[in-house]
Amino acid sequence: MSNVTVNISFQDGLLRGIDRVARKESRSRSELVREAAREYITRRDQWDSIFAAGRKIARRQGLKPGDVAGEILAFRGAGRQSR
Numbered sequence: 219m220s221n222v223t224v225n226i227s228f229q230d231g232l233l234r235g236i237d238r239v240a241r242k243e244s245r246s247r248s249e250l251v252r253e254a255a256r257e258y259i260t261r262r263d264q265w266d267s268i269f270a271a272g273r274k275i276a277r278r279q280g281l282k283p284g285d286v287a288g289e290i291l292a293f294r295g296a297g298r299q300s301r
Contacts (some may be wrong), residue, residue: 226251236250236251
């Protein structure tokens with residue numbers, strides 16, 4: 219896999235934070251930003267999978283967005299009563 223160089227702009231404060239963490243972890247800005255991007259993409263893909271599963275379950279059970287909100291409120295209310 220080849221590397222491609224890109225130019226990216228950061229606000230001063232964010233760049234200072236990147237530099238601080240990179241120094242603390244003894245790595246370059248590029249390494250830190252690459253890992254941050256990989257982590258973000260992984261987390262985003264996981265959330266997409268979770269929401270897709272939720273939509274599938276909702277469709278299978280015939281639930282609408284209001285039904286889900288109602289179930290959450292009912293669950294939270296039941297939790298308070300059992301305390």
